Amino acid sequence: MKYSAEEIAEVINMLTHEDLDIRSVTLSINTLFAVSDVPERTLEKLSLLRPVLSRFSEVVNSVQDKLGVNIVTRRVAVSPVQYFLEPYPDVKYAVKLGGFLDSLATDTGIDYIGGFSAYADRGIGRGTQVMLEGLAETMNSTSRLSGMLNAASTQEGLNVDAVKLFTAQLLKMSPHASSRVAIMANSPQDSPFVPSAHHGRGMPNSSINIAVSGPGVVAGAIRRARPTTFQELYEVIKKASFKVTRLGELVGRVVSEELGVPMGSVDLSLAPSPKVGDSVAEIIEAMGISRVGGHGSLTALAILMDAVKKGGSMATNLVGGLSSAFIPVSEDSIMAMRMREGYLELNDLLAMSAVCNSGIDMVGVPRDEGPEKIAALILDVLSLGLMLNKIVGVRVIPVEGKPGEEMDLGGLLGKVVVAKMKDVDSSQFTSRNGFIPTPVKRLELG
Amino acid sequence: METAVVVVIGADKPGIVAGISSKLAEKNVNIVDISQTVLRGIFSMIMIVDLDTGHVSVGQLREELQRRGKELGVEVLVFHGEVFKFMERI
DSSP states (O other), rough: OOOHHHHHHHHHHHHSSSOOOOOEEEEEEEOOOOOOOOOHHHHHHTTTTHHHHHHHHHHHHHHHHHHTTEEEEEEEEEEOOHHHHHSOOOHHHHHHHHHHHHHHHHHOOOOOEEOOOESSSSSSOOHHHHHHHHHHHHHOOOOEEEEEEEEEEEEEEEEEEHHHHHHHHHTTTTTTTTTTTEESSSOSSOSSSTTTOOTTOOOOOOEEEEEEEEHHHHHHHHHHHHSHHHHHHHHHHHHHHHHHHHHHHHHHHHHHHHHHHHHEEEEEEEEEOSTTTOHHHHHHHHTTOOTTTTTTTHHHEEHHHHHHHHHHHTTTTTTTOOOOOOOOOOOOOOHHHHHHHTOOHHHHHOOOOOOOOSEEEEEEEEGGOHHHHHEEEEEHHHHHHHTTTOOEEEEEEESSSSSTTEOOGGGGGEEEBBOOOOOOOOOOHHOOOEEEEOOGGGGGGG | EEEEEEEEEEOOOHHHHHHHHHHHHTTTEEEEEEEEEEEEEEEEEEEEEESSSSOOOOHHHHHHHHHHHHTTEEEEEEHHHHHHHHHHHO
């Protein structure tokens, strides 16, 4: 096949200068074969995964070498631990199980293992209860394990009791531990991103799910094309997004073929990283909002989201995960800078969540603000998911710090900026127990 | 045909094409397309090579060519042809 020099130069430029890479290749695997009422038996059966994970890790390395494309992380998504804890609901066992999964990842060269997770949209089952009670201890004693609590869904409601239990645990976590947990609404079953990754219901026994990166490609394309109409702007983003997603589809297909595991889905999300030139906020600013957070940011993000979906969906056989524009503050150097400078506040992020699926992600909150206020913030995000039938999540990092200060978590996690929370007491509101019933949108489904 | 795209960039001087292509010949890798220019003293070359004839993997070829590039004082990038097919063709 012949290519013009311009075509080759374009691809090379994306891969070398615009930081286009594969954020993650995620092996999603059904681990329910190991469920047992004898904890030792479960761990023994889970050990059978060791050679599978090692082989997966090797295959991803060889595909990276073959294609010449950087694959940043190798991840594994396992069945939610809530099911493992049902027949033996014990907090100590929950902690032990989490530690075992963590060591499985460390031993086999896996960067993250996702699935210390549970669903509690309307009520808290036995397994979920002990998973939640052991969440802080588990996360504080691990380094590669990630977990998610789905506390709301448009079909089931929003479980305020679960939000409060989660928040109490969150406040006992170290910043590193809290960066590996999220609370969500309408969690997808096939996310390749942590902390949402877990092997969801109704999935085949195993599949390969892909997360792409590449905000630099979209920002670069906008800067070069200088579109004068909104239609042209759409077109530029759609084309760039197609190419970014296409690379994910290729890597997924090659890994799937070499590993003998079916290809799952590609998450269209443009994941940023703290590196300069790998920022979603930079795209918004390249569109002409001089500082993200300024008026017009929501429209710019809405255009970006919609165009990314339209361009990206044509590049893959199956769209999955969150497929959104991620705006994790610490992981995006420009988002973090604008928050420090005061252009971005929590309510701006909340508004942005209405047009993208990110929610409030990787934002520091002062630990001394207390559980009621943090739970109220989480409820605000999850309510958007509940009412709009959207995937959203919250990953806040409680830190000992004042608003505007920052804490460096290192690597992909970046520098967490402490956000200012409203100086308003909402505790009377959140003191109620129970769950918020399903919204009118539920009735559209039957 | 399994192909790779080889890109060479650096300050122009005699022997760059010979240095890279002799390494390809050594590995029995056939050049199927080549374009080369010098702009303001900067040498740039794009080659499409056929991996089927060679006895080397893309990873090994990349390593060998980058070692040769270092000796020549130029930067060498090697990507699998599928990357370009997926991203530039529908």
